[in-house]
Structure formats: structure tokens, C-alpha cells
Amino acid sequence: MSLGEFDLIARYFTRPTQRAVLGVGDDCALLQPTPGMHLAVSSDMLVEGRHFLSTVAPQRLGHKALAVNLSDLAACGATPLAFTLALALPRPDETFLAGFARGLLALADEHHIELVGGDTTAGPLNLCITVFGEVPAGQALRRDGACAGDGLWVSHALGGGIGDARLALEVFRGRISLPGAAFERVRCAMEQPQPRVALGLALRGVASAAIDLSDGLAGDLGHVLRRSKVGATVDLDALPCSDVLAAQPEALRRECTASGGDDYELLFCAADDMAVRAAAQAAGVGVTRIGRIEAEPGLRWVDRQGRLLAFSPNGFDHFAD
Numbered sequence: 001m002s003l004g005e006f007d008l009i010a011r012y013f014t015r016p017t018q019r020a021v022l023g024v025g026d027d028c029a030l031l032q033p034t035p036g037m038h039l040a041v042s043s044d045m046l047v048e049g050r051h052f053l054s055t056v057a058p059q060r061l062g063h064k065a066l067a068v069n070l071s072d073l074a075a076c077g078a079t080p081l082a083f084t085l086a087l088a089l090p091r092p093d094e095t096f097l098a099g100f101a102r103g104l105l106a107l108a109d110e111h112h113i114e115l116v117g118g119d120t121t122a123g124p125l126n127l128c129i130t131v132f133g134e135v136p137a138g139q140a141l142r143r144d145g146a147c148a149g150d151g152l153w154v155s156h157a158l159g160g161g162i163g164d165a166r167l168a169l170e171v172f173r174g175r176i177s178l179p180g181a182a183f184e185r186v187r188c189a190m191e192q193p194q195p196r197v198a199l200g201l202a203l204r205g206v207a208s209a210a211i212d213l214s215d216g217l218a219g220d221l222g223h224v225l226r227r228s229k230v231g232a233t234v235d236l237d238a239l240p241c242s243d244v245l246a247a248q249p250e251a252l253r254r255e256c257t258a259s260g261g262d263d264y265e266l267l268f269c270a271a272d273d274m275a276v277r278a279a280a281q282a283a284g285v286g287v288t289r290i291g292r293i294e295a296e297p298g299l300r301w302v303d304r305q306g307r308l309l310a311f312s313p314n315g316f317d318h319f320a321d
């Protein structure tokens with residue numbers, strides 16, 4: 001007999017509650033907010049064929065579904081508390097569910113965040129997670145605080161960079177090919193991003209503005225600049241990249257790093273370089289200064305000699321043609 005909706009929830013998505021007052025199994029979950037804290041709430045939906053390929057291992061998909069949500073909390077400087085999972089599945093495939101739940105809950109445990117509820121329905125594969133976090137009132141990192149004179153920074157794995165997820169996508173699209181080990185590394189960047197929660201927390205009081213990179217640096221930086229009513233100059237050749245991406249032709253490397261998407265790194269602005277480096281060290285994450293915030297609106301790209309480039313990558317927009 002196939003697995004019913006409630007057995008499925010009980011088997012794969014119900015665990016004893018820890019911090020929550022009430023978890024899975026009632027009409028609502030109950031959370032106890034900490035006095036003096038603001039709740040930080042964010043949802044991200046993953047649709048097959050749009051946000052992930054059918055070839056992804058279920059365990060990695062479980063990881064990524066939560067990782068992209070934790071990345072939003074990181075970009076706010078919020079501490080993760082709990083999350084809900086709304087799931088549409090074509091059928092109750094237990095191999096898929098077991099792998100998906102394993103990847104999802106492993107990342108949840110790593111960040112001490114618990115699954116407190118959700119919804120389960122039959123339908124084309126679609127995953128929507130809502131995360132709840134908290135941040136001391138008035139200390140959230142926002143998009144609208146960048147000031148002329150601030151340095152512009154991006155996070156990355158130690159020894160790594162941004163743009164690998166896009167490079168992996170180009171391999172899947174058949175545009176380029178990579179040797180096996182190199183492909184596995186960039187595929188891992190695409191399928192198992194590491195949300196920069198510790199860095200987000202360490203940047204409270206240091207960063208003037210922050211955003212996580214989901215739609216590509218150019219597009220996401222544009223959001224910060226517009227919200228903050230400032231402009232920026234970015235050194236295209238200073239964008240950090242992995243050895244694999246560094247070995248690609250210049251045009252492809254620039255395209256992947258400047259407009260790749262799916263990086264889930266933090267892009268942030270700060271007045272004090274030393275404080276940024278101390279925060280990154282405390283969080284065990286790499287950071288690279290890639291440009292500066294300026295009063296003049298707009299985004300200007302320069303090369304490593306400081307020459308202005310005619311370069312205009314686009315951010316990703318689901319409804320753009």
C-alpha cells in the first residue's frame with residue numbers, strides 16, 4: 001500500500017520539538033519570541049526545471065531547499081530558529097523522501113533550527129520553505145544602508161569564489177565540458193551551497209548593507225544600490241573565483257562571476273576594512289573587497305588596471321524574456 005499523507009509527515013518530517021513550544025501535528029506551530037528581538041521571516045520556493053534539475057540527488061535537494069532560505073537569514077544577520085516546509089510531490093516516492101529528508105534535516109541540525117510544520121500535497125514537484133529567525137531590534141542588516149565611501153565585499157569559501165554554480169549549469173547545458181573532478185567541484189557548489197549564517201551574525205554592527213547572492217552579483221548589487229540611493233565601481237578582475245573557473249577563458253569567467261546566480265554568498269558594504277576581516281576570520285569564511293560605494297548612481301565596471309569597461313551583465317529575472 002502506498003504511503004498516505006499523514007504517515008508520510010510522521011515518518012519523514014516529524015521529530016521531537018526542541019526550542020519550539022509546539023511543532024508538527026497541530027493546526028499551528030507555536031514559537032516563543034525572545035524579548036527585544038525582531039522576528040526575521042523569509043520564504044523561498046524551488047520548482048523543478050527552474051531552480052533545480054531532475055538529475056539532482058534528493059539529499060542534495062533537501063540541503064539546497066533549506067540552504068537558500070538560511071542564506072536569506074544570513075543576509076539579515078539573523079539567528080535561525082525554525083522553518084516550515086510546504087511540499088508538492090507527484091507521488092509518495094520513499095527513496096526520494098528519505099534522501100530529501102536526510103539532506104534537509106542534516107543542514108537543519110547543523111544550524112540548530114527545527115522543522116515545526118508545513119503542508120503536503122500531490123502535484124508537480126515543488127518545495128517551499130519559510131524560515132524564522134531573530135535579530136536584536138534595530139540591528140538587522142538591510143539593503144538600504146550603503147553609504148558613499150563604503151567598501152564593497154563578497155564572501156566565499158576559503159580558496160574559492162563565486163560563479164562556480166553558473167559554470168556547472170553551463171556544463172549541464174552542454175555549452176562547455178570539464179574534467180570529472182573539476183565538474184564534481186562546481187556541481188557541488190551548485191547543488192550544496194553553504195549559507196553564510198555565521199558571517200551574517202559577525203557582520204552585525206560592521207556591514208552598512210547586505211544581500212545574499214541568488215540572482216547574480218550584477219543584479220543583486222543593483223538592488224542594494226537602488227535601495228540605498230548610491231552607485232558603485234566594481235573591479236571585474238577582483239571578483240574571487242575557484243581554480244576551476246580561473247582556468248576558463250576570460251569572457252566566461254567574467255560572465256560567471258559577475259552574473260552567475262545561485263552562489264548564496266553575502267554581498268555587503270562596510271566602512272571599516274579591518275572590522276570586516278575580523279568578522280570573516282571569526283566566521284571562518286573568505287571575503288574579498290571587490291569595489292567601492294559612490295555617491296553617483298549606477299554601476300561601473302573596471303578592469304584590474306582601473307580602466308572603465310563596456311560591460312553590462314544582467315541579473316536573473318524569472319519573467320524577463
Ligand code: ADP
Pocket residue numbers: 009013014023024025026027028084085086087115116117118119120
Ligand atoms: P491542516 O489541514 O490543519 O493545515 P495538515 O493536515 O495539512 O494540517 O498537516 C498536519 C500537521 O502536519 C500540521 O501540523 C502541519 O504543519 C504538519 N505538516 C504538514 N506537512 C508537513 C511537512 N511537509 N513538513 C512538516 N510538517 C508538515
Ligand code: MG
Pocket residue numbers: 118119120
Ligand atoms: Mg494543511
